[in-house]
Amino acid sequence: MTPTLYKSAMEKLLSSWSSAAIYLPENYVFPVQSRPGDATVPFCNTLPMIDLNTAFAGGRQDAVQQVLEACQDFGVFQVINHGVDEDLVIDTMRVVKEFFDMPNEDKANVYSEDPNKKCRLYTSTYDYENEKVHLWRDNLRHHCHPIDEFLHLWPQKPARYGDVVKKYSLQVGDLSSRILELICEGLGLGPTYFGDGLTGVQLFSANHYPPCPNPNLALGLPKHCDANLITFLLQDDISGLQLYRNGEWLGIEPIPNAFVVILGHQAQVISNGKLTSPEHRAVTNSTDHRTSIVYSINPKPDSIIEPAKALINDSNPPLYRAFQFKEFLKTYEVKKDYNEGALEDFKIKA
Numbered sequence: 001m002t003p004t005l006y007k008s009a010m011e012k013l014l015s016s017w018s019s020a021a022i023y024l025p026e027n028y029v030f031p032v033q034s035r036p037g038d039a040t041v042p043f044c045n046t047l048p049m050i051d052l053n054t055a056f057a058g059g060r061q062d063a064v065q066q067v068l069e070a071c072q073d074f075g076v077f078q079v080i081n082h083g084v085d086e087d088l089v090i091d092t093m094r095v096v097k098e099f100f101d102m103p104n105e106d107k108a109n110v111y112s113e114d115p116n117k118k119c120r121l122y123t124s125t126y127d128y129e130n131e132k133v134h135l136w137r138d139n140l141r142h143h144c145h146p147i148d149e150f151l152h153l154w155p156q157k158p159a160r161y162g163d164v165v166k167k168y169s170l171q172v173g174d175l176s177s178r179i180l181e182l183i184c185e186g187l188g189l190g191p192t193y194f195g196d197g198l199t200g201v202q203l204f205s206a207n208h209y210p211p212c213p214n215p216n217l218a219l220g221l222p223k224h225c226d227a228n229l230i231t232f233l234l235q236d237d238i239s240g241l242q243l244y245r246n247g248e249w250l251g252i253e254p255i256p257n258a259f260v261v262i263l264g265h266q267a268q269v270i271s272n273g274k275l276t277s278p279e280h281r282a283v284t285n286s287t288d289h290r291t292s293i294v295y296s297i298n299p300k301p302d303s304i305i306e307p308a309k310a311l312i313n314d315s316n317p318p319l320y321r322a323f324q325f326k327e328f329l330k331t332y333e334v335k336k337d338y339n340e341g342a343l344e345d346f347k348i349k350a
Ligand SMILES: O=C(O)CCC(=O)C(=O)O
Pocket: 205, 207, 221, 226, 233, 235, 240, 241, 280, 281, 282, 291, 292, 294
C-alpha cells in the first residue's frame, strides 16, 4: 500500500476516526426529507417469520405457500430453522466484528478505492469522491462463488477469517438455492429456473456502523431496494434495519440465528411484478457498534433478465423489457435512484 492510499484510508474509513468525533461532520448530514429524525420507529409485528421445520412438517406445499405469500405481500421475511449451523452463524458474526476491530494498519491492507476489486474494504458507497452525502458505514465486500476462485483474495487477518467465512458462504449459498426453489415452485416455474446465469455472482458484504454522534441526521444506508436477485441478511443484536411499508418506517427486529430474506429488483422483474422488492434502510445509533452481514445473490453481468415466459399471457402481458444485468447496474449506479425509479427505464409503457 502506498503512503497516499494509507493516508486516504485513515482519513476516510469511519472506524479509524469516528470514536473521536464529537459532532457529525457536515458532509454526513442528509437532506431534511431523507433524515431519520427523532421519531420512534416500532418493529413491524406483521413481518412474516417462516420456521422451515414447521413449514415442511405440513408438507412441501405448505412451505412453498408460506414463502410465496411472504414474497408477494412483503418481499421480505425472516427465516429460522434454516439449516445453516448455528455455531457457524455466531462464529461468522464474531470473526467479522474482529476484522473491523483490528488495528488500522491491518485494515488498511484490505482498503481499496477501486470498485472493480473482487475483495475490498471501503467506506460509504463505491463513489465516495462524487457523492453528495457520505453514509455512516464501512463495508467489507468480496466475491465468494465459485469459492475457490476468490478465497485467496480475502482478508488474511483474522487468521481464521478464510475458514469460517468459506463454510458460512457455502451453507448460506445452499440455503439460497433451497429458498429459490420454493419461490420457483410457488410461481409455477421449473425448479431450476434460477440457474447459474441468474445466481452465479455471490457476494459476501459486511456492513459496520460505528456509534454516530447524531443518528437523527445521518444514515448507514439510505432508502433503497436491493439491485440483486435476493439477499440473505444476518443482523447482530443491535437494531437498525428498517422497512418502508404503506408510507411508514418499521423496524425489523434482530432475532438470534434468523436470516432476513429480502427480494431484489431482479426478482420483481422475473416474476413480472408478482413479487415485490421492498424499500429498506439502515439507521445508526449513538451508543453501539452495529454489524450486518449480507449474502447477496446476483445474476452474471451478461445474463438476460426478463419476465419469465411461463408467467406471460394475454391477460398478463410483460411489464418489463428484457435487458442485460450489467445494463441495469449501470442505470442503478448512474441515476443514483435506488428505489422503484431504478426500474423505470425497463418498464414497458402501456
Ligand atoms: O445493515 C442492514 O441491516 C441493511 C443492509 C442492506 O440493506 C444492504 O446491505 O443492502
